[in-house]
Amino acid sequence: DERRILQYQITLYGDDERLVMARDITRLHRLEQMRRDFVANVSHELRTPLTVLSGYLETYGDLKEMLPPRLSKGIGQMEEQTKRMQSLVNDLLLLSRLEIDRGGEDHQPLEVGSMLESIRRDALALSNQQHSVQVALECEARLVGSEQELRSAISNLAFNAVRYTPEGSQITLRWVALSNGSACIEVDDDGEGIDPVHIPRLTERFYRVDKGRSTATGGTGLGLAIVKHVLLRHDAQLQVESLPGEGALFRCVFPPSRVVNS
Ligand code: ADP
Numbered sequence: 001d002e003r004r005i006l007q008y009q010i011t012l013y014g015d016d017e018r019l020v021m022a023r024d025i026t027r028l029h030r031l032e033q034m035r036r037d038f039v040a041n042v043s044h045e046l047r048t049p050l051t052v053l054s055g056y057l058e059t060y061g062d063l064k065e066m067l068p069p070r071l072s073k074g075i076g077q078m079e080e081q082t083k084r085m086q087s088l089v090n091d092l093l094l095l096s097r098l099e100i101d102r103g104g105e106d107h108q109p110l111e112v113g114s115m116l117e118s119i120r121r122d123a124l125a126l127s128n129q130q131h132s133v134q135v136a137l138e139c140e141a142r143l144v145g146s147e148q149e150l151r152s153a154i155s156n157l158a159f160n161a162v163r164y165t166p167e168g169s170q171i172t173l174r175w176v177a178l179s180n181g182s183a184c185i186e187v188d189d190d191g192e193g194i195d196p197v198h199i200p201r202l203t204e205r206f207y208r209v210d211k212g213r214s215t216a217t218g219g220t221g222l223g224l225a226i227v228k229h230v231l232l233r234h235d236a237q238l239q240v241e242s243l244p245g246e247g248a249l250f251r252c253v254f255p256p257s258r259v260v261n262s
Helices: 026-062 069-100 112-126 147-163 211-217 223-232
Strands: 006-013 017-024 108-110 132-138 142-145 170-177 183-189 237-242 248-254
Touching (some): 112 132, 112 170, 142 147, 223 237
Parallel strands (some): 132 170
8 A cells, every 4th residue: 555646637628527637657756766866876976086086186286297298288187077077966966956855944035136246256257257247136125045056046047158158248147126026037148149949958957059069168067957946946937038149048037925025
């Protein structure tokens, strides 16, 4: 008498007829859970060896000048690839955590302005001050949520805006009140944009418009999947507007229940 998980589909015909279909998805659910646990465990187990590797590489890095050029170049590449693996493992861990528990324990009203200001500084540092990054506050309300999660979601959007736009581009982080009591955080750039055919798939893990290009920019391929999960946990929605050559606009729309006027 183990618990089963059923999925119902109800179709209405006219006023008084309905068709109810039930599907047993217990097995599917269990498989999905196993997949999540597996990813979480593997990511966790990979952390320790990576920390050890990067520790040694740091020590060797200090000796680079004394080594023949071929060796020191190799160490440089190992450092780079180890960092990439570490970001990948960190993003995988974060994503599994977001999928496994429901969250909500650390939700509180946040000052969006100061959060966007600090993300602006990080984005500028990533771009080596080669982009113009601005914050526009068009809403005075506070946002109820997890500061840590929202910061990582909006940072991902801002870092993408830096990575997928040429130097000199203009990026704006905006907090905007909408007419029905909801509000949104927008990340807007005037870079290369995205062909609309790709937009519905952007939040899939490892989905990339241009595979070669994205690997070179240092992304993990998980950024927008993280954004999507963080927003789901905040009852919010991600909207993407873009055309090739005309920049991209990522909009996170929060419902009125998440927006408090102080
Ligand atoms: P990645 O690590 O590849 O950046 P993401 O999930 O963050 O992974 O993004 C998925 C893909 O969406 C990217 O590979 C890129 O092709 C596209 N993309 C994301 N943000 C932008 C943007 N601001 N402008 C153009 N393309 C973007």
